[in-house]
Amino acid sequence: MPELPEVETMVRGIAPVVTGRVVRSAKPCRCRYRPLSIVPSPSVIARRTKGTTLVSVYRRAKRVVLELSSGDRFVIEPRMTGLMLLSDPPDREHLRFEWRFEDGEDYTGLWFWDRRGLGTIRLFDRDEFERSLGSHKLGPDALLMTVEDWKKIGERTRRPIKVALLDQKLVAGIGNLYASEILHLANVNPQTSASSLTARQLKRLRESTQTVLETAIRYEGSTLGDGTYRNALNQAGQYQNAHKVYDRADEVCMTCHEGTIIRMVQAQRSTFYCPVCQPGRTLSPTRSGRGLG
DNA sequence: ATTAATGTTCAGAA
DNA sequence: TTTCTGAACATTAA
Numbered sequence: 001m002p003e004l005p006e007v008e009t010m011v012r013g014i015a016p017v018v019t020g021r022v023v024r025s026a027k028p029c030r031c032r033y034r035p036l037s038i039v040p041s042p043s044v045i046a047r048r049t050k051g052t053t054l055v056s057v058y059r060r061a062k063r064v065v066l067e068l069s070s071g072d073r074f075v076i077e078p079r080m081t082g083l084m085l086l087s088d089p090p091d092r093e094h095l096r097f098e099w100r101f102e103d104g105e106d107y108t109g110l111w112f113w114d115r116r117g118l119g120t121i122r123l124f125d126r127d128e129f130e131r132s133l134g135s136h137k138l139g140p141d142a143l144l145m146t147v148e149d150w151k152k153i154g155e156r157t158r159r160p161i162k163v164a165l166l167d168q169k170l171v172a173g174i175g176n177l178y179a180s181e182i183l184h185l186a187n188v189n190p191q192t193s194a195s196s197l198t199a200r201q202l203k204r205l206r207e208s209t210q211t212v213l214e215t216a217i218r219y220e221g222s223t224l225g226d227g228t229y230r231n232a233l234n235q236a237g238q239y240q241n242a243h244k245v246y247d248r249a250d251e252v253c254m255t256c257h258e259g260t261i262i263r264m265v266q267a268q269r270s271t272f273y274c275p276v277c278q279p280g281r282t283l284s285p286t287r288s289g290r291g292l293g
Numbered sequence: 294a295t296t297a298a299t300g301t302t303c304a305g306a307a
Numbered sequence: 308t309t310t311c312t313g314a315a316c317a318t319t320a321a
Contacts, residue, residue, distance in 0.1 A: 001299090001300060001301090002300095002301090003300095003301090033316085033317080034316080037315090062301075062302095077301080077302080078301090079300080079301050079302070079315095079316095080299080080300050080301060080316085080317095081300090081316090081317080081318095094317090114316095115316090115317060115318075116299095116300095116315090116316045116317045116318075117315090117316055117317070118300090118301070118302085118315060118316055118317090119301095120302090157309080157310090158309090159309090159310075163310095166301090168301090168302080175300075175301070176299095176300060176301085177300085224299095225319095226299085226318080226319075228318095267310095267311080268311090268312080268313095269299095269300075270298090270299085270300090
């Protein structure tokens with residue numbers, strides 16, 4: 001579940017420590033599981049990065065970017081269960097990749113830990129980076145979306161808004177958990193077609209996205225029941241305590257104290273919503289002859 | 294002991 | 308063109 005707030009938390013956690021450091025080594029950890037997807041090969045990565053300086057660390061959508069003085073960039077994609085750690089991994093057997101730095105003050109390295117191993121690590125030159133993370137591949141960052149950007153979503157797809165929010169070409173950074181939370185705060189039903197959203201709804205979506213994501217960042221992300229997500233020091237986030245709908249099926253809505261949270265499946269993913277706060281779309285597909293009296 | 298569910302992205306099919 | 312499906316993987320709950 002690293003989505004925008006979790007990845008942002010990773011970046012904020014590691015940036016002050018690793019920025020400006022000289023890379024001594026960058027290589028996969030010996031690991032009992034199948035190797036992570038790493039491009040190019042570990043030997044090429046080792047050769048190309050040794051001795052370069054890590055000049056900046058930032059987030060692009062749900063990826064962590066480590067920019068090197070050579071102009072190359074590491075792009076780390078945590079996918080489901082990946083973590084960037086400065087110390088204290090949850091265990092050693094799921095450590096997948098390590099960066100070691102010259103000189104040692106408090107921290108001597110940076111690690112990528114990934115339980116399921118679906119994450120990826122790539123080293124890109126400038127062209128490859130632009131090709132892979134450019135605006136034709138990723139829409140505007142969810143935190144920077146303007147009203148115009150929101151309008152474009154409705155012009156580009158008729159899918160349900162919940163499904164559209166997960167399309168990284170339309171908005172970059174929102175995942176399954178925050179999509180439900182954002183729609184709830186905006187009082188928008190998840191099944192509403194993106195193309196039928198009103199100007200007022202689009203405005204609320206913009207505000208809710210901002211609010212939910214910024215608050216989640218302040219709380220250092222969401223650590224769910226499986227406890228997978230941790231910050232750079234292996235500490236849990238706290239935003240799960242503020243979830244209004246996600247993973248709260250059958251609970252009474254804590255906002256209206258009236259509706260009961262419903263879990264449904266859209267595009268093979270769980271969606272949670274409150275039918276009272278987010279009305280609409282409850283019509284049965286066939287309405288039998290109900291004249292207007 | 295199987296099976297389902299989880300949640301992100303991409304390739305390939307409808 | 309747009310939308311949908313399945314696969315990549317490890318772990319836990321049912």
